[in-house]
Amino acid sequence: MTDGALASGKTLGILGGGQLGRMIAQAARGLGFKTAALDAAADAPALQVVDFPVVGSVDDPAAARRLAEVSDLLTLEWELIAPAALEEAARLKPLHPAPSVLAVIRDRKTQREFLARRGFPQTEWGAAASAADLPFYPVIVKRRTHGYDGKGQARLASPADAAASADIFAAPCVWEKIVPFEAEISAILARGRRGETAVYPVAENAHRDGILRTTRAPARVPPAVARAAEELALEIASSLGHVGVMAVEMFVLPGGGLLVNEIAPRVHNSGHYTLGACATSQFEQHARAVAGLPLGPTSASGPALMVNLLGDLWENGQPDWSALDGIPGLSLHLYGKSSARPGRKMGHYVVVGPNADEELARADARLSALARRA
Numbered sequence: 001m002t003d004g005a006l007a008s009g010k011t012l013g014i015l016g017g018g019q020l021g022r023m024i025a026q027a028a029r030g031l032g033f034k035t036a037a038l039d040a041a042a043d044a045p046a047l048q049v050v051d052f053p054v055v056g057s058v059d060d061p062a063a064a065r066r067l068a069e070v071s072d073l074l075t076l077e078w079e080l081i082a083p084a085a086l087e088e089a090a091r092l093k094p095l096h097p098a099p100s101v102l103a104v105i106r107d108r109k110t111q112r113e114f115l116a117r118r119g120f121p122q123t124e125w126g127a128a129a130s131a132a133d134l135p136f137y138p139v140i141v142k143r144r145t146h147g148y149d150g151k152g153q154a155r156l157a158s159p160a161d162a163a164a165s166a167d168i169f170a171a172p173c174v175w176e177k178i179v180p181f182e183a184e185i186s187a188i189l190a191r192g193r194r195g196e197t198a199v200y201p202v203a204e205n206a207h208r209d210g211i212l213r214t215t216r217a218p219a220r221v222p223p224a225v226a227r228a229a230e231e232l233a234l235e236i237a238s239s240l241g242h243v244g245v246m247a248v249e250m251f252v253l254p255g256g257g258l259l260v261n262e263i264a265p266r267v268h269n270s271g272h273y274t275l276g277a278c279a280t281s282q283f284e285q286h287a288r289a290v291a292g293l294p295l296g297p298t299s300a301s302g303p304a305l306m307v308n309l310l311g312d313l314w315e316n317g318q319p320d321w322s323a324l325d326g327i328p329g330l331s332l333h334l335y336g337k338s339s340a341r342p343g344r345k346m347g348h349y350v351v352v353g354p355n356a357d358e359e360l361a362r363a364d365a366r367l368s369a370l371a372r373r374a
C-alpha cells in the first residue's frame with residue numbers, strides 16, 4: 001500500500017455496478033486507469049464497461065475479496081454495502097471513502113446524530129420503533145437503512161394514517177418534522193486524500209414520487225445562500241474525513257436558511273449535469289480524488305439542466321431518440337440496462353447553454369409526444 005497517486009495502467013476497483021459505477025469507470029479510463037467492478041448481475045451497467053468484471057454480491061466479503069484481488073485501489077458507488085464486505089475490501093487494498101465514513105452515513109439515525117453532534121442544521125427528528133414514538137402529525141417516517149429514491153418512507157397525516165401504514169415500522173425508523181421548503185438543492189464537492197477540496201455550482205432539484213426528476217444548475221437561490229450551502233457541505237465532508245465526491249442535499253427555507261436533508265458519500269444523480277456542463281465531471285473528479293491526483297476545475301460552461309429518463313418511457317419499447325435530434329447543447333446518456341421498469345433510472349440527458357430552459361422544454365415535449373405515440 002502506498003500513499004502516492006495511483007499510476008497509469010493500475011486498476012481502480014468499484015464496489016457496485018450500477019450507472020454511477022459505470023460513469024466512474026468510463027472517466028477513470030480517461031485518466032489512464034484500468035477498471036474493475038463488482039455486482040451480482042453479470043450485465044450490470046458498470047460490468048459492461050470495465051476491464052475486470054467481478055460477479056458477486058457487494059454484501060459478500062468473499063466477493064469483495066475477489067474484487068480487491070484484481071484491483072490496486074478501491075472505491076464505491078453506493079453507501080449501502082454490508083460492513084463485513086467493506087472491512088474485507090479495506091483490509092486488502094486502500095479503500096476511499098473509508099468504512100468509518102460509511103458507518104456514519106449508512107443509517108439515517110447515526111447520520112442525524114453526527115449532524116447534531118457537529119451542530120449542522122437539520123429538521124427536528126427522533127428515533128421511532130412504532131407509531132407510539134411519533135411526537136406529532138403530520139410527520140415523515142423513514143426507515144433507518146436501505147431507503148432511497150423515496151422508498152422506505154411514509155408521510156403520515158394522522159394516527160389513523162399511521163395505523164394504515166404500520167408496515168413501515170417492520171424495520172427501525174426515524175421520524176422527521178416536515179420542512180416547508182422553498183427549494184431542494186444539493187452541493188456536490190470533492191475532497192482529496194490530503195484534505196484539498198473543490199465544489200461545484202450548487203444545483204436545484206425537483207422530485208416526483210420521491211425520485212429525482214430534474215436538476216438545474218446553478219440553483220435559483222441568492223449568491224449568499226449558494227455560498228452558505230457550499231461551505232456547509234465542505235465542513236461536513238471535512239468533519240467526516242471523507243475522500244472522494246460527496247453530495248449534500250439540503251432544504252432552502254423561506255428567508256434563505258438551510259437544513260441538511262441527506263448526505264451521499266459518493267457521486268450523485270444531482271451531479272450528473274457536471275458531465276457535459278463542467279470542466280471536470282463529478283465522475284472524473286471522484287476518480288482523481290480517490291486516486292490521489294490533483295482535483296480538476298469545477299467551473300461550468302453555462303447554465304445546465306439534467307433530466308432523468310425513467311423506465312416508464314420504455315413502456316412501448318425503446319424510445320426513438322431521433323426525437324432529440326437537433327436540440328443545441330443536448331447530450332444523451334444511456335446506462336445499458338436491458339430491462340425497463342417504471343421508476344427505474346435508464347438514462348438521462350443534459351442540456352447546457354444560455355437557452356437550456358427552452359431547449360429542455362422542446363426536448364420534453366418531443367419525448368412526451370413520442371411516449372404518447374408509441
Ligand code: AMP
Nearest residue numbers: 123140149150176177178179207210262
Ligand atoms: P430522502 O430520501 O430523504 O431524500 O427524501 C426524498 C424526498 O422526500 C426529498 O427529496 C423531499 O422532497 C422529501 N422529503 C424528505 N424528507 C422531508 C422532510 N423532512 N420535509 C419535507 N420533505 C421531505
